[in-house]
Amino acid sequence: WCQPRSHPRFLAGPQIVLSVYGPDFFGHDVVRGYGAVHVPFVPGRHKRTIAMFVPESSSMLQQFTSWFTGRRPEFTDPKVVAQGEGREVTRVRSQGFVTVSFNVM
Numbered sequence: 427w428c429q430p431r432s433h434p435r436f437l438a439g440p441q442i443v444l445s446v447y448g449p450d451f452f453g454h455d456v457v458r459g460y461g462a463v464h465v466p467f468v469p470g471r472h473k474r475t476i477a478m479f480v481p482e483s484s485s486m487l488q489q490f491t492s493w494f495t496g497r498r499p500e501f502t503d504p505k506v507v508a509q510g511e512g513r514e515v516t517r518v519r520s521q522g523f524v525t526v527s528f529n530v531m
Contacts, residue, residue, distance in 0.1 A: 440465045443504045444476060444524060456498045457481075459521040460507045465528065472528040479518040 442465060446458045459478030466472045481499040483489040492498050501507060506516075 439467060441508050442526070443507050444478070445501075445504065445507075446478065446524070450498075454497075457500050459524070460501060461524060462508050463526060466530055469530050472530065474526050474528070476524045476526060478521045478524055480521045482517040482519050484517055 441462050443460070443462045445460055447455050448458045450456045457480055459480055461476035461478045463474045463476045466474075481501060483492055483499055488499075
């Protein structure tokens with residue numbers, strides 16, 4: 427018994443990737459969270475809750491330096507958030523939730 431294999435990226439469909447920014451204590455615009463959700467295909471109103479996360483520095487020295495300079499770790503490519511490949515070696519911290527509503531026709 428054999429089933430055809432498809433690449434998982436094509437089975438999942440389109441995604442919306444969120445990058446949320448806001449001011450820190452010093453007024454610098456810093457990342458507050460990243461998250462991704464698949465867009466539903468079925469017509470109707472859909473509500474999705476997205477778990478947000480932020481990348482963390484890997485050492486105490488890097489944490490102090492990023493706090494002191496106001497430059498926190500960020501992803502430069504949104505594909506990192508959408509695909510998740512290679513993200514298992516990235517240290518992240520949970521940062522709340524965002525609720526999104528879809529109206530699909």
